[in-house]
Every structure is written in C-alpha cells, then in structure tokens.
Amino acid sequence: GENVEQHPSTLSVQEGDSAVIKCTYSDSASNYFPWYKQELGKRPQLIIDIRSNVGEKKDQRIAVTLNKTAKHFSLHITETQPEDSAVYFCAARTTDPRFGGTSYGKLTFGQGTILTVHP
Amino acid sequence: SAVISQKPSRDICQRGTSLTIQCQVDSQVTMMFWYRQQPGQSLTLIATANQGSEATYESGFVIDKFPISRPNLTFSTLTVSNMSPEDSSIYLCSSGSTDTQYFGPGTRLTVL
Numbered sequence: 001g002e003n004v005e006q007h008p009s010t011l012s013v014q015e016g017d018s019a020v021i022k023c024t025y026s027d028s029a030s031n032y033f034p035w036y037k038q039e040l041g042k043r044p045q046l047i048i049d050i051r052s053n054v055g056e057k058k059d060q061r062i063a064v065t066l067n068k069t070a071k072h073f074s075l076h077i078t079e080t081q082p083e084d085s086a087v088y089f090c091a092a093r094t095t096d097p098r099f100g101g102t103s104y105g106k107l108t109f110g111q112g113t114i115l116t117v118h119p
Numbered sequence: 120s121a122v123i124s125q126k127p128s129r130d131i132c133q134r135g136t137s138l139t140i141q142c143q144v145d146s147q148v149t150m151m152f153w154y155r156q157q158p159g160q161s162l163t164l165i166a167t168a169n170q171g172s173e174a175t176y177e178s179g180f181v182i183d184k185f186p187i188s189r190p191n192l193t194f195s196t197l198t199v200s201n202m203s204p205e206d207s208s209i210y211l212c213s214s215g216s217t218d219t220q221y222f223g224p225g226t227r228l229t230v231l
Binding site for chain 1: 160161211225
C-alpha cells in the first residue's frame with residue numbers, strides 16, 4: 001500500500017519568513033495530493049491540493065509543487081504569520097482495487113509537521 | 120464544500136461499554152470515511168462506508184470492534200464496541216467528492 005513520509009516533524013520560523021514542508025510517497029499510481037491544516041482542537045482543514053497532471057499550484061501565500069518522477073511534493077508558505085501556526089498534514093490518494101480501481105478518496109496521511117511562527 | 124457534523128462531540132465512557140458516533144453530511148455523497156486520530160498523531164483510516172453495502176475495513180480494524188452503518192447517502196454511524204482505555208482517541212468522519220475530502224469536527228472519546 002501507499003506510504004507517505006513527511007519532514008520536518010517540527011518547524012519554527014520568524015514571522016515574515018517562508019516555510020517549506022516536504023513529503024514523499026511510495027506508490028507511483030498516486031494521483032492526488034492534498035494538504036490539511038489542523039489547529040489545536042479543530043478538524044483538519046483542506047488548504048490546497050494538487051493533481052498529478054500539474055507541477056505547481058498557488059493560492060495567495062500558499063503553493064504546492066509536485067515532482068512525479070522523484071515522488072515528492074512540497075508545501076510552501078510565504079510571508080508567514082502567527083495564525084499560520086498549526087499542524088500541517090500532507091496526504092496522497094491512489095487507486096484502490098477494492099473499489100474497481102477507482103480512487104474514491106482513500107487518503108494516506110503523512111505524520112504531520114508542527115509549524116510555529118514567532119511574532 | 121461539504122458541511123459535516125458529528126455527534127457527540129465528546130464522551131467519557133466506562134470500559135466494556137459501546138459508543139455510537141453519528142455523522143451527517145449536508146449533501147449526498149458516495150463514500151464516507153471514518154478516521155482515528157490519537158493525541159499528537161496523524162490520521163489513520165478505519166474504514167470506508169458505502170451506501171447499501173458493507174463497510175470496507177483497513178488492516179488492523181475489524182467489523183466486530185468498529186461496526187459501521189450507512190443507511191443513506193448523507194448519514195453514517197461508527198460504533199466503538201467493548202471499549203478499553205486504548206480506544207481513547209478522536210474519531211473523525213470525512214466525505215466529499217471523489218477528490219476533495221472534508222472532515223467533521225471529531226468526537227473526543229475517553230475510556231476509563
């Protein structure tokens with residue numbers, strides 16, 4: 001099955017700096033890669049996602065890059081703010097033979113990165 | 120995006136008892152998913168709930184321990200049976216389109 005590794009486990013930056021979180025995946029059939037932000041005591045919130053037919057996607061201060069050959073993808077946050085402090089999870093979705101080879105949203109998550117942005 | 124609600128939001132239970140968690144989605148969805156998140160950990164998929172058929176369980180999770188119902192396209196329940204302190208965790212349901220997946224607020228379960 002799919003295995004997703006996420007690094008670093010903790011990341012501390014100063015306000016205004018950039019933050020980068022990296023993930024690698026094992027299944028070359030994976031085709032969808034979302035990122036979630038989870039604040040303490042809250043549900044995971046989807047912040048950005050990318051599909052395997054795209055190399056980069058940007059949404060304001062957040063961007064995700066995908067390298068299918070190397071099987072890794074990264075989250076980039078620019079101009080960080082204290083409210084960016086949270087746990088960030090990457091995930092990968094692959095086709096599932098139990099559902100006729102379709103994906104149907106079965107996600108494998110990375111271990112998470114605790115991001116702290118110091119004012 | 121799908122709006123997902125869960126009940127209860129938290130509970131404290133005695134070992135050996137069972138708890139049923141409800142998940143409601145504001146639109147019809149094909150798949151609903153149940154995850155477990157232990158303190159400070161990532162999300163682990165328990166099972167996928169299909170409407171009109173039995174749930175599909177991930178390795179390490181069995182139907183006798185975590186029976187799931189999916190009576191229609193907007194609702195599912197997860198029961199944690201014969202609970203032990205090791206079952207203390209946050210349980211989250213999730214759903215969405217075939218791509219995008221959204222989460223409910225979670226149920227924080229403490230087993231004494």
